[in-house]
Amino acid sequence: MISLLLILIPLLGGLITFVLKDAKTAKNFALAVSLVTLAVSVFSVSGAAASQLQYDAAWLPTFGSRFTLQLDGMGKMLTLLTAISFPVVFIATYNNEYKNAHQFFALMLLTQTGLTGVFAAADVLLFYFFWELALIPVYFLASIWGGEKRIQVTFKFFVYTFLGSLLMLAGIVYMYYHNPEQSFALSSFYKIQLTGAKSGLVFWLFFIAFAIKMPVFPFHTWQPDAYEQSPTAVTMILSGVMVKMGVFAVIRWLIPVFPQNAAHFSNIIIILSVTGMLYASFIAIKQDDLKRLIAYSSIAHIGLMCAAIFANNTTGLNGVMIQMFNHGINVIGLWIVANAIEQQLGTRKISALGGLAQKAPTLAILLVVLAFANIALPLTNAFIGEFLMFNGLFTYNVWAAAIAGVSIILGAVYTLNMVQKVFYGNTNTVTENAVEISGNVKWILIVLVLLIIILGVYPQPVFNLTGDTIKTIFNK
């Protein structure tokens, strides 16, 4: 029931928001809805019984598909991340003005519905449904409220991911007809023993769908453009939560369903991921656009997650789990900073900025923490994840870990470059009149920074939360 609530609240909230004509009301209403969802989500993580987290109803009886929701540890964690992200985004961008605000917030809430559904679905067809449901509102959000080149860019993004999910659909149908139970249920999918040459193809069908979403090199080119052109609130959701869909899906729907193939192809995928990490880091070094820089940095981080998943050991997977959550927090924080700068100064060009630390010291401090979290400094949350992921990768292959490790250095290069050029140095004509960030942004950033530190020092709650998922996967 709880899991159903998590989907229903934003869905109904979103539909209602469509009707609210007043921008202010819509904004506040959406915020309230997201806060209620957060409360439910917190309850689901902290106090809900397992039975409350399940929901099962008939959906397509002749077809072996049921409306089954189920929140295991990973699901709880990611729904929590989703539930946290939305209020955070709403508050942080509270001062942004949108035309047709009610539509904006309604679509945002619908996105939340889709995202939560993806994380909660225990039926592959239902999963596919939510997978697409999460995409459509984002497409509209980015295309209506985005930047100059939004139409082409978001369309590229859309078609790219749509193509991926269509491929996955082919895989799903194929799997269904190889499922002796004629069912789409997660549990019965886990029982399928697919062998032969075709199973490799089907594996890739799924993987490419997820790889595009994550995105893994070389399927990533939609991402920097999409992040750049989307309105920041959408970018936050895209990079904070949505890319986790891909990672999540690999863990939930790929590895346990195709264990042999996953092991067989892990080499190729890890090579791709590691190449992607370095490649994206190098490009990030050369970026002059704040948003694109964060985008490429995100690609590098996701590459590590992907590699660690396919390293196929518990340590790496634990790292991925916690990193999914932490990367979400961190990257949203970075976007908030980027948004604060763009809203105030009207530019995202790193070379045009400088000296903000004098004008906005609080922002500078918060950014520095975020930046160091981005490069996984110990005692920030990202360290835990990256440490475990590199460790997992190391167990898989020493060289893979060593080469991937270079991205640690490159990460420091581009992150510190950014910090230096934006915040340090002297002010210039652009930044002369900069002022400190507003209260809502400040406080939300402080909350994020506290989360970063707390989880960096004491990550155990997340491990405890996701332990059962890992057990399921490795005991299979």
Place this chain on the structure above:
Amino acid sequence: MNQLVYLVPLFPLLGFLINGLGRKSLSKSMIGTIGSGAILASFVVSLMLFFQVKNGAVATVNYFNFINVQNLTIPFAFQVDQLSSLFLLIITGVGFLIHLYSTAYMHEEEPQHFGRYFAYLNLFVFSMLLLVMGANYVIMFIGWEGVGLCSYLLIGFWFKNDNYNYAAKKAFIMNRIGDLGFLLAIFWIIAKLGTVNYADVFTNDSIQKLSSTDITAITILLFVGAMGKSAQIPLYTWLPDAMAGPTPVSALIHAATMVTAGIYMIARSNLLYSASEVAQNLVAIIGLATALFSATIALKQNDIKKVLAYSTVSQLGYMFLGLGVGAYTGAVFHVMTHAFFKALLFLGAGSVIHAMHHEQDIRKMGGLKKHLPITHITFLLGCIAISGIPPFSGFFSKDEILAAAFAHNPIYWGLGVAGAAMTAFYMFRLYATTFLGTFRGTQDQEHHLHESPSAMTIPLIVLAVLSVIGGFVGVPEVLGGHHALHEFLSPVLVTEQHHEIAHQTEYMLMGISVAIAAIAIIFAINKFSKKPDLQDAQGLGKTLENKWYIDELYDAVIVNPLNNLAGFFKNVVEKSGIDGIVNGVGRLVSYSSRQIRLIQSGQVGGYILFMVMAIVVIVLIWVNDGFIYKLFTK
């Protein structure tokens, strides 16, 4: 004892939080008091711990599980034993003096930045304490990166200056290169042993579980980490640049404490290193090379802090030489004495700079002797100490290393002595140019020359005393001592397998090194007190002044190619390559769209012709039960 342990890092952490959060509301004196007080409190606790350790109480305290997943448990634990308690004393002790010094040195800063400064400084001490106290490699790594962060923050403390920011960034990134090695070493240990706790790793059982390749790889990777943090070839170039930070910072971080983290790490892992000859040799060679190489650069530097910086690099090289030849105690001993005299020298230099209104070029100083008497005396003592003149502290520690080097390989010793001679030479070049002779600065500067306030001179005096007498904790047997330090550290350090050197030989070695140092000192004072070397250097000198053009070399060989590679990725591979393919698919579709639609010519005749041809083809496909199909299948 267990109850006390957490207090050591807690005080600086509290100091950091209070100063950091209250930097705008607290007064400067308040900030200074809190900052220094925290470290003092820490020092007091460290002292208590030290004495308990001295009485044999060694403890590992587990607080909580930092990481606890299926196959891996990493506790958040502190270990207080001989090695760490000694380092605790150095860190908090020297740290406190430097804090005290800073209250005066940084007094011109706005309160807000003053608070920031002390917050950073406290955070640094906190990190350093974590590094030293951690009971496993991961906690050490936390501190390890933490000090890197603080170093970054403090080097770039005056963030308006872009050069400083570059220096800060460079320091952090170079450290990161080393950190990668450290991390990989940790992973290697985890992969082989499943634990990172010292208590579990440094046992004979564990060592036996590791193959010789494992040990060599782990130790070399750890050493890569140490190279970064302790500024060894090839990762040393950040340290001289790090002098951009406020001078007390240079004293604390870039001389006394942080840079010795690498020594601490290797000393901590001595059991592993002793099991790998390859790694030991590597450490010794790199250490020696660094010692010599940076000494040559120091010869021609004109920035007071740069000279000291290269001297630091050089001294660190000695420490590594010691580690490499198995003289772990010697290395740790040198860390300690070095902390005293190098902190002293830096603070002295700070005092000079303070007096000279942030002038750092020694060519514009001279004759400061009479204006800054206390600074002068203490500085001189420091110079003597570093030059290895008995009975100053530097003599004992350096001699112990050199003796071990001789036992290991006489050539090491020979080169080491040559380095020591250079050390003596450039230190006294510095001393002579700065304090002797006549003043070469502006009138205005001369007018304002004054001795520093007592908050600055007291630390100088304390450190000078320590520099003078610090060596007596490790008087070697040959000189009639019983080497208290060695005894103290023996539970944690492998006993050095000295090839016993005959006492005569040892006397001779000491004699030679002291003599050479003395000659160098005298030569330097003579040469530079009257007519300092003010001209632009020529030939080799110019090369030395420009640090062998190593920075330029790195730029040309590593930085620029990588930069170009990044540019190539961004502008060519990404745009035309990958994105080009993606967009190309789109363009291909619209191109084929334009072409295919031409078939739709509008002519009925054409349409029907196509249809008839299609019928012909389809029938052909079908003929003979699909001969084309068979063609494909057979």
Place this chain on the structure above:
Amino acid sequence: MSATQILFWILSVVALFSAIMVLLSKNPVHSVLWLIAVFFSISGHYILLNAQFLAIVNMIVYAGAIMVLFLFVVMLMNLNKETEPQKNLWLKLAGVVSGGCLLMILVSLIRQASEVTNKQVLLKDGNIGLIKNLGKALFSDYVVPFEISSVLFLSAMIGAVVIGKKN
């Protein structure tokens, strides 16, 4: 060779020749006339096959009504050969070649079909082509399609009216 066989060959040759002439005639009126000749020869075939009813219907409906309609239209439009310029030679060639190919393939296929090897068409025997038998079948088994074809006519009628009416 019996008389029927001779007749068959004559009718076949006439039919084919007239059909080709339909294509070759420059003047549409001639084409129509040649087509009528084809229909007549086909009717002759029907008679040979003892399908008298169809032969008569073919002559009345096709050759009589439909072709006259065609002739009217052609006359009405006053089309002569000048109005039709020559088609592109290559296109013509392509048309002939593909038509020829189709013929070749179909003939070569069907000639060897087992269903029709050694099957004979007895020309005189059987009375299914008589109007009585056809009528019986048409109003018993085939009454549904018969009725339904009235709908077809209705729609054709409406169509002709809709299209042809001036408004």
Place this chain on the structure above:
Amino acid sequence: MPIQYYIVLSLALFCIGIVGVLTRRNAIIIFMCIELMLNAVNLLLVAFSKMHHNTVLAADKATQAGIEGQLFVFFIMVVAAAEVSVGLAIIVMMFRNTHSVDVNFLNRLKN
């Protein structure tokens, strides 16, 4: 007569019709060629009808086998008549508007 003769004959007529459709530009002639194709089919159907009739005839003198074929031909004629009425109406309409029945001029709709 062997049935093959009829098959070849009607296929030949059918293909001549096709060639006519392909080579002529006058809509009316094209339409006529289509009628030619239909007649070829008719001929074939009648021939098959007789063939089937003959196969059964030996066993059953009163058989009506094969009558379907001839009825089908009847329906084809019916349909053809209907089609002609509509088709000619369309051609006339076209001619009224463009004063041409040349299909090559039908190229407003393309691509």
Place this chain on the structure above:
Amino acid sequence: MNSIIVSALMGMVMMFSGIVTNSKQSIKNIAIAAMAVLLVAHLADANDIFKININVHGMLNFNRFGMYFTTLVIGATLLYTIISGDEVVKVGANSADYFALIFFVLTGVSILASYNNLLMLFLGIEILTIPLFVLTGSDKKNLKSNEASLKYFLMGSFSTGIMLMGIALYYGASGNFNIDVNRVANEPVNSGILIPLGLLLMFIALAFKVSAAPFHFWTPDVYDGAPTVFTSFMATIVKAAGFIAFIRLFESRSADMGVSWTILMPVIIIATLLVGNVTAVFQQSVKRMLAYSSIAQAGFMLFALVGLNDVAKEGLLLYTVAYSIATIGIFSILLKMKDYTFEGYNGLAKTQPLLAFANTVFLLSLAGIPLTAGFFAKYYVLAAALKQDTSILWLVIVALVFAAISAYYYFKVIQAMYFKDGEAAVSEIKPSFKLTLLLLAAIIIIVGIFPTVVFNWFYF
């Protein structure tokens, strides 16, 4: 049988109503009423409440699938009449006749949904197409309409000739015209050459009717040239009827075509998808884009023929609903637009948010996005093919790649409506129109979430 008779009768009613009244509005209302009567009559038949019993002598065979299909088609036509009736009567003076022709087309559809004899197939197709020739050319002053009509007529007759040759060959081997729809599918018979060759020619003719490549050439020109309101009718209801005829014939006969079926279908499908999707990309006019899109959709429907199993039939039913309703909706909006190019839609979301929203739902459905009926339609037909033979996976993948391409041109409309600035010129919109549009959109979404409602009705 009810539907055949009643629709023919209603056709005549419409004919005479043209004599009785001249009011276009009342003609339209009569048409709607007549359509409703037809629907009720057919439902009565389908539910065994009232049946006109005629001995059909095996000419027709009414099975559940065919009956249900007819229900859907009549229902879709009713919706079509309601939403586009106003436009039908605007086309020309003979509005009553247009409706009559539409009813006759429905007679043809009903026949095609139940034929058991190739004669009925032939008649059904002719009854279906002859009115369409007329409807295509009904805009008599418009040269494009004339041209489309003539092209359609010439090519349609040509394809009829091909089909008749096929029927003749089939007859030559089998001696009758029965197709025996109840025969167990895929039970191969020793069919020699004539039957498969005959079937092949019929296949080609039917492929022409459903506009499968390379027999699709008429489609864009005819759809483009015909009056838009009739394009809507042709592209949906008539096309679906082509498929029912197709599947009815080959459901029991595909095995007779031998191995060639397994090579022929993929070739045709790929060609159709390629031509439809790729050519649509470059179109400037929404109407012509929709013509190509209908070819593309046919490519997907052809998957039902690869499957030829229960899932395929369900898929075809679902496709009929999803595709027909969405296309009717899109065309009804297109009819309100002053400018048929993509630019004509610029900024529609601002001036007519409801239209834009409904249009988006329809377009998403055509693109096969989940939560719309189009998703399950595609899903079922593809699943049917995979169920038949999972080795056909490659073909499914190819099809889905084309589905992704299809998003390009469907989304161009969405982009124009929502993301581009402009003043989309629309003619006057009645509230009832909006209401119907919402109803259509609601159907699309409900079927998109619970596709089984369509079958529950069918099976129970």
